[in-house]
Amino acid sequence: MVSLRETFATSILTPQNFGALSASYDFTINPYAGCAFGCSYCYVPKFPNARHLPSEWGKWVEVKVNAPELLHRDRQKAFGSRIFFSSATDPYQYLELKYRLSRRCLQQLIEYPPAKLTMHTRSHLMLQDIDLLKAFGNKLSVGVSFTTDDESVRKEFEPDAPSLKRRLELIRKLREHNIAVYASIAPLLPCDPERLYRLLSPFIDKAWVDTMHWTEANTNPWLLKKYEQFFAPSQYQQITKDLRSKFSLDAKRQASEATFANKKQSADVTDIQLCRQLKIL
Ligand code: SF4
Numbered sequence: 174m175v176s177l178r179e180t181f182a183t184s185i186l187t188p189q190n191f192g193a194l195s196a197s198y199d200f201t202i203n204p205y206a207g208c209a210f211g212c213s214y215c216y217v218p219k220f221p222n223a224r225h226l227p228s229e230w231g232k233w234v235e236v237k238v239n240a241p242e243l244l245h246r247d248r249q250k251a252f253g254s255r256i257f258f259s260s261a262t263d264p265y266q267y268l269e270l271k272y273r274l275s276r277r278c279l280q281q282l283i284e285y286p287p288a289k290l291t292m293h294t295r296s297h298l299m300l301q302d303i304d305l306l307k308a309f310g311n312k313l314s315v316g317v318s319f320t321t322d323d324e325s326v327r328k329e330f331e332p333d334a335p336s337l338k339r340r341l342e343l344i345r346k347l348r349e350h351n352i353a354v355y356a357s358i359a360p361l362l363p364c365d366p367e368r369l370y371r372l373l374s375p376f377i378d379k380a381w382v383d384t385m386h387w388t389e390a391n392t393n394p395w396l397l398k399k400y401e402q403f404f405a406p407s408q409y410q411q412i413t414k415d416l417r418s419k420f421s422l423d424a425k426r427q428a429s430e431a432t433f434a435n436k437k438q439s440a441d442v443t444d445i446q447l448c449r450q451l452k453i454l
Pocket residue numbers: 208209210211212214215216217260261262263295334
């Protein structure tokens with residue numbers, strides 16, 4: 174059971190003056206605090222400013238009910254800026270069906286468009302806003318978290334998040350609408366790396382591959398034990414490195430050869446068969 178609290182925030186554009194996102198973004202937008210997807214490896218509860226967590230991570234969400242109005246108030250700051258949406262929650266967790274805060278924030282941003290907008294999610298609910306998203310044209314890219322090719326592993330580490338099937342559907346639909354999409358394989362979870370690569374590569378522009386951090390604070394430490402062979406440091410680093418390099422070669426090839434449309438057509442029969450074999454399609 175997730176506990177819910179409606180709050181009135183004082184600001185919605187969080188300046189990125191330091192930290193990992195600061196080189197590429199001016200602001201983040203998080204219409205919710207907390208996240209009902211509750212991934213066991215989530216880095217958000219490890220933030221220094223997260224010490225006030227009301228209860229176990231994944232079991233509470235604060236809804237910033239005035240997020241769109243705050244964005245309207247700060248529209249001059251948003252206009253022409255670089256925005257990451259969202260860094261500390263999933264903007265399309267299921268509560269979005271009720272509150273539509275992400276949707277209403279996007280409606281504000283369309284009026285006063287940023288120079289660059291990156292949306293990040295694990296959720297197919299984003300498809301409900303596809304028309305709005307398309308309106309941002311090439312200012313927009315979407316990151317979809319896709320951390321393994323194995324649905325049983327997904328269920329263990331991300332039990333309350335959408336299935337891999339839903340996420341693949343999201344990626345494919347975004348591509349159909351010519352929206353730039355990348356896979357966020359971070360953290361890389363136990364998987365068949367070759368299969369994961371073959372599954373994603375026909376549908377994405379690039380991938381971000383990273384290892385799991387803050388293992389000491391994982392909310393399900395028994396999973397790390399269960400998969401200790403996969404997470405053995407030298408092997409884990411090597412798999413991550415190899416996968417990163419495969420996707421980065423792909424991205425280079427794409428940049429030299431092709432447009433988005435060409436890539437989309439390259440999702441050939443073999444790829445579709447692989448998806449079916451994995452019961453992802
Ligand atoms: S979806 Fe993102 S913010 Fe939510 S719990 Fe998972 S990793 Fe954390």
